[in-house]
Amino acid sequence: MMIKKPAILVVFFMVLGTLGAQQLTRFAVVDMTKVYTAFFRESRAVREFEERSRQVQVEIDRMTEEIQELRLSHARAEARGDQEQVLRLENDISRRSEYLKEYYQLKTAELExxxxxxxxxxTFLDQVLTEIRYIAESEGYTMVLSLKDNTGIIWYSPTVDITDKLIQSLSARAGR
Structure with a gap:
């Protein structure tokens, strides 16, 4: 009987140790683009980026307007029966439309x-990673995934999205 008690105690502690070793894996997700947009909007680099984006859009709008004016001229030339003018305008519209398409693709890629x-x-990553680490450790997350970088995320519950919490924490630390 005496041998059974230590054996039962050993088994009990082994089971207890196994239960303690099994840790529930908790995941969180962060939308880094949203964090970037919300937190760093006032920075000089972001203002320069936004200004460049506005300039590109102004240029795209200008070219689009020119093409629209050419289309109106094309319609008037067709109505007059001026085939030479119609052909010249069709060529010009086609050339400018192709240029606009290439310009748009190039500038979009540059801005991206x-x-x-x-x-x-x-600087951005250091601040964000420090804050993510703090939130994850304090709330028991074992892994934090980026929504943009990980295309393997098919679905997630909004309860694991810590983006807004991260933005609030970064803002509080920055004194905003």
């Missing part, structure tokens, strides 16, 4: 790269 560089700046 600039935005990514801003979001990847070491």
């Amino acid at each position: 790269k600039q935005k990514d560089r801003l979001a990847q700046s070491s």
Whole structure:
């Protein structure tokens, strides 16, 4: 009988140790673009990015308006029966439309790269990662995933999205 008690105690402590070793894995997600937009909107680099975006949009609007004016001229030339003018305007419209399409693609790609560089700046990342680490450790998350970077996320519950909490925490630390 005496041998059974220590054996039962050993088994009991082994089970207890196993239960303690099993940890529930908790995940959280963060929308880094939203954090970037909300927290760093006032920075000089962001203002420069937004100004560049506005300039690109102004140029796109100007080119679009020119093409629309050419289309109106084209319609008037057709109504007059001026085939030479119609052909010249069709060529001009086609050329300018193709240029606008290429310009738009190029500038969109440039702006996207600039935005990514801003979001990847070491100061930004250091602050955000420090704050993510604090939130994750204090709330028991074992892993935090970026919504944009991880295309493997098919669905997540809004309860694991700590984006707004991160923005509030960063803002509080910055004294905003």
